[in-house]
Structure formats: C-alpha cells, structure tokens
Amino acid sequence: xxFALAHAAFLVPAYAAESGKPNILVIxxxxxxxxxxxxxxxxxxxxxxxxxxxxxxxxxxxxxxxxQQSCTAGRAAFLGGNVPxxxxxxxxxxxxxxEGWQKTDVTIATVMKSRGYATGQFGxxxxxxxxxxxxxxxxxxxxxxxxxxxxxxxxxxxxxxxKNPEFRKKFGPRGVIHSWAQPGGKQKVEDTGPLTKKxxxxxxxxxxxxxxxxxxxxxxxxxxxxxxxxxxxxxFRTHVKKELRGISGQDEYSDxxxxxxxxxxxxxxxxxxxxxxxxxxxxxxxxxxPHFNTWPDAGNTPFRSxxxxxxxxxxxxxxxxxxxxxxxxxxxxxxLVSHEDWLPTFAAAAGDPDIKDKLRKGVSLNxxxxxxxxxxxxQLDYLSGKAKESPRKEFMYVNDDGQVVAIRYQDWKxxxxxxxxxxxxxxxxxxxxxxxxxxxxxxxxxxxxAQHNSNTYDDWxxxxxxxxxxxxxxxxxxxxxxxDYPPSQSPGSFNLSTIEKKLKAGISSH
Numbered sequence: 288x289x290f291a292l293a294h295a296a297f298l299v300p301a302y303a304a305e306s307g308k309p310n311i312l313v314i315x316x317x318x319x320x321x322x323x324x325x326x327x328x329x330x331x332x333x334x335x336x337x338x339x340x341x342x343x344x345x346x347x348x349x350x351x352x353x354x355q356q357s358c359t360a361g362r363a364a365f366l367g368g369n370v371p372x373x374x375x376x377x378x379x380x381x382x383x384x385x386e387g388w389q390k391t392d393v394t395i396a397t398v399m400k401s402r403g404y405a406t407g408q409f410g411x412x413x414x415x416x417x418x419x420x421x422x423x424x425x426x427x428x429x430x431x432x433x434x435x436x437x438x439x440x441x442x443x444x445x446x447x448x449x450k451n452p453e454f455r456k457k458f459g460p461r462g463v464i465h466s467w468a469q470p471g472g473k474q475k476v477e478d479t480g481p482l483t484k485k486x487x488x489x490x491x492x493x494x495x496x497x498x499x500x501x502x503x504x505x506x507x508x509x510x511x512x513x514x515x516x517x518x519x520x521x522x523f524r525t526h527v528k529k530e531l532r533g534i535s536g537q538d539e540y541s542d543x544x545x546x547x548x549x550x551x552x553x554x555x556x557x558x559x560x561x562x563x564x565x566x567x568x569x570x571x572x573x574x575x576x577p578h579f580n581t582w583p584d585a586g587n588t589p590f591r592s593x594x595x596x597x598x599x600x601x602x603x604x605x606x607x608x609x610x611x612x613x614x615x616x617x618x619x620x621x622x623l624v625s626h627e628d629w630l631p632t633f634a635a636a637a638g639d640p641d642i643k644d645k646l647r648k649g650v651s652l653n654x655x656x657x658x659x660x661x662x663x664x665x666q667l668d669y670l671s672g673k674a675k676e677s678p679r680k681e682f683m684y685v686n687d688d689g690q691v692v693a694i695r696y697q698d699w700k701x702x703x704x705x706x707x708x709x710x711x712x713x714x715x716x717x718x719x720x721x722x723x724x725x726x727x728x729x730x731x732x733x734x735x736x737a738q739h740n741s742n743t744y745d746d747w748x749x750x751x752x753x754x755x756x757x758x759x760x761x762x763x764x765x766x767x768x769x770x771d772y773p774p775s776q777s778p779g780s781f782n783l784s785t786i787e788k789k790l791k792a793g794i795s796s797h
Contacts, residue, residue, distance in 0.1 A: 308402065311514070312570070314551055314554060315410075315572055319521055319573035320579075322587040322588050322589060324339050341552075342551075346616060346618075347615065350621050352606035353602050353623065354604040355574070356576075361573070364627050366394045366395055367392055369663065376388070377685060378779035387420030388424075390425070392775050393630075394427075396515075401639075404510070406426060409431050409514070410431075410494040410519065413434060430466045440460050441482075462479055463486075494518075495516060520544065521543055554569075571608070572606040575602070576603060577593055580711050597693050597718065647660055658772070659772065699727070700728075700735075702724055702725040725748075726755065
C-alpha cells in the first residue's frame with residue numbers, strides 16, 4: 288500500500304507532460320530597452336544579461352516585435368489579445384482612476400484557466416486599482432504585486448505630499464496587493480503595505496519568490512500552470528539594494544538591469560531543477576519601449592524616440608521565446624509579431640486553436656460570457672518553422688488617447704498623427720494631425736531617420752504616394768470592427784477633455 292501511494296505521488300507531476308499541455312512562463316521587465324539586453328547590444332552597454340541571453344540562445348529572437356506605447360497599454364494588449372483601445376486601457380493608470388479591466392473583456396488567464404491551467408500573476412499589474420479590476424476577478428487564481436508605475440508609488444514620500452490622511456485615502460496609491468480567487472466569482476484581498484522606496488529595493492525578490500512557490504505547488508499537484516511575472520525593473524526611479532550596488536561596473540540603472548537578469552535566472556534554474564524545462568514555454572519581453580527622458584535612469588533603444596510617442600522607439604521591444612524541441616534554438620525571425628498574438632498562440636499550444644473565432648462569435652468561459660474581437664494571430668506554425676512567414680502583416684499604432692496614429696503593413700508605415708515632442712514633451716505636447724501623412728519603409732529605414740536626414744525624402748515620398756490609400760483603407764476596416772465590437776470603456780485622460788465632454792453631454796441632456 289505504501290509503495291503504491293509513493294508510486295502514485297511520483298507520477299503526479301508528470302500530468303502536464305502527459306496531457307500535452309505545456310506549462311507557460313511569461314517573464315516581463317518594465318520599460319526595458321531593446322539595447323539593454325546583451326544578446327542585442329553584444330556587450331556595448333558594459334554589462335551582460337546572460338540569463339535573458341540564454342532564452343534567446345535556446346529559442347527564438349525577434350527583430351520586428353511590437354509591444355505598445357506605454358505600461359498599461361502593453362499589458363492590456365497581452366492580457367486581452369487585442370489592440371488596447373478595444374478595452375479602453377491605453378492611458379497609464381493613475382491612483383484612484385476609474386478605468387480598469389472590465390468583466391466583459393476576456394483575459395489570457397481566463398482562456399488558459401478554461402483549458403485546465405492554474406494561473407498566477409506576480410509583480411506589476413497596472414490594469415486598474417479598484418477591487419473589481421484586480422487580476423483575481425479576471426481569470427487569475429492568485430496575484431501578488433503592485434498596481435502602478437514606481438514613481439507614482441513613491442509620491443507619498445515627497446516632502447510636498449499632503450499630510451491629510453483623507454487625501455492619501457482618496458488619491459494615494461494602494462499597497463502591494465495579495466489576492467486569491469474564491470468560489471462564486473469572489474476574491475480574498477490582502478493589502479501587504481505600501482511600496483516605499485526602501486521596499487522597491489526588494490519587491491521583485493518578494494514577487495518572484497512567490498511565483499517560484501506557486502510553480503512548485505502546481506508542479507507537485509500535477510497541474511499545468513500559466514505564470515506571468517512582471518518585474519518592476521527597469522521603470523524609473525531605480526532603487527537597488529546596497530549589496531548589489533556596483534555589480535554592473537556602471538551605474539545604478541545598470542546594476543538594476545543586472546539584478547533583473549538574475550531574477551530571470553532564478554526562474555530558469557527552477558525549471559531545470561524540476562526537470563520541466565522541455566515542457567515549458569518561456570517568453571521574455573517588456574510592456575513598451577524605454578522612457579528615455581529620465582536618462583540616465585532609463586532604458587536605451589536604437590529606434591526613434593521613446594515611450595508614449597508614435598515612433599518605433601515606443602513600440603519595439605526585446606522579445607525571446609523558448610520551447611525546447613518545438614521552437615528552433617538560436618534562431619531569429621524577422622516577421623511581425625506582437626503582444627496581442629500570445630492569447631491565440633498559447634491557447635493553440637494548450638489545444639484550442641479556434642479560440643479567436645469562438646470569442647468573436649461569443650463563448651462562455653469559466654461561467655462568464657464573452658464576445659470580444661481578438662486582433663492577435665496564432666504564431667505557433669511561424670515560431671516552430673512550419674510556416675515561413677508570420678500570419679501578422681499589419682500593426683496598428685494607437686496612442687494613449689485611443690487614436691490610430693500610424694499603421695504598418697508589411698514593410699510600409701504610414702504616420703497620420705505625429706508626436707513632435709522631445710524629452711518629457713512626448714507626454715505633454717499634443718499629437719499633430721498631418722494633412723499629408725508621413726511614409727517610411729521600415730526595412731530600408733528601420734530607425735525612421737530619412738524624414739529629417741535625407742535630402743531626397745520628399746521626392747521619394749511623392750513617387751510612392753500610392754501606398755497611402757490602401758493603408759487608409761486598412762485603417763477604415765479596423766475602425767469598422769470598433770463599430771461592430773464597441774470598446775468596453777473610453778480611454779482615460781490626463782487633461783480636462785474627458786471632464787468637459789461629460790459636462791457638455793450632461794448639459795445637452797437637460
């Protein structure tokens with residue numbers, strides 16, 4: 288009897304492999320620049336990221352990988368499998384803002400949970416700070432992490448921050464949240480305390496430790512798992528613990544990047560220890576391009592401009608994926624792939640290649656009905672080498688106000704609204720609506736320099752104006768889908784425009 292029990296216990300962790308469902312580990316940094324990973328910069332930055340590089344060496348690297356223009360939008364694109372204007376999650380979420388993830392919007396966690404996965408999200412969330420917005424109300428079994436960008440978290444420590452506790456209660460950030468999904472669509476929520484500047488030194492240790500424990504628990508239970516860990520590195524302001532200062536041989540930002548790579552290594556070591564690396568998809572990336580205007584506390588990229596603009600520097604990010612025996616090792620793909628693509632891709636890997644059509648038509652998942660337009664593409668055949676080209680031919684550049692500012696189709700990019708701001712001006716200055724769009728060929732001019740640095744740019748443009756109308760048609764079709772599948776909410780705003788619209792609507796109704 289004892290032998291039989293021991294034998295059964297030994298067999299339990301093999302369930303995930305035998306079920307044909309790979310474990311899925313998604314590791315993200317925050318505002319990581321393409322050039323901050325040594326696989327890409329070849330050591331030019333003066334430090335190495337051997338663990339991130341290992342994922343690239345043992346898997347697939349991307350040259351034309353698209354995130355979104357800022358933190359909230361990048362995470363929303365991955366979560367929902369669609370352009371984030373559909374969920375209204377395009378603007379960086381601030382403490383107390385009403386915008387957050389809606390119950391009508393599916394998440395990648397809900398999809399994976401419907402496939403029998405245990406789901407855990409750890410680290411930064413940034414999808415709304417009300418209880419109804421928390422991950423454990425939207426498909427995640429467990430969540431431990433912060434709800435905002437780091438500079439917002441440390442605002443209460445500013446000498447000018449109001450001392451009135453009522454102000455802090457109404458407008459201040461919530462603490463690091465630990466929550467668990469409960470039966471009947473409910474959740475248990477624990478506030479573990481504020482994310483102070485001191486705690487920022489170690490919060491990635493906290494969340495990665497809990498993610499590791501979650502993986503161990505699911506492994507022992509014999510259940511396939513889907514884990515998304517979001518480090519707070521390298522969002523500004525960087526606070527590295529004393530014992531790691533100087534580890535990079537450069538500055539504190541570089542020390543933080545090396546520490547972030549160490550956290551990646553913690554996860555890879557765990558998979559090796561549990562002997563499940565061969566049955567685990569590991570995907571590494573970040574939410575958006577670097578926030579360069581805070582340099583030297585900032586990431587770096589060869590692409591034009593930075594986070595929150597319409598330029599490639601806002602959207603292009605480092606990305607690598609590994610699935611031993613399924614995706615070719617030490618390979619690079621040049622086709623378009625984006626955050627939106629992982630929902631249908633991971634669903635297909637888990638045995639549901641039709642989830643995109645199901646969600647468009649309407650489907651019940653885990654007791655909740657969804658009807659969502661999914662913009663993502665199933666990339667399994669492309670990543671495995673079975674298909675020579677990516678199924679994604681287009682990418683919609685949507686700014687944080689929810690406007691389509693540019694479109695890429697294959698090699699061509701057309702810019703309709705231009706962000707001309709420099710430094711913090713990319714956040715403050717309005718987008719300029721162009722009477723005649725700008726045109727770029729992103730194979731011949733990937734860094735978008737010709738507009739200002741070529742003597743013959745306008746002549747080149749005039750000879751290729753035929754590209755414009757077809758891409759305008761593509762934009763029109765995208766906007767039509769917005770009519771057929773209305774956004775669940777309007778994007779937030781940093782100025783008074785939204786308030787003014789509501790006031791006018793209220794006045795006109797009386």
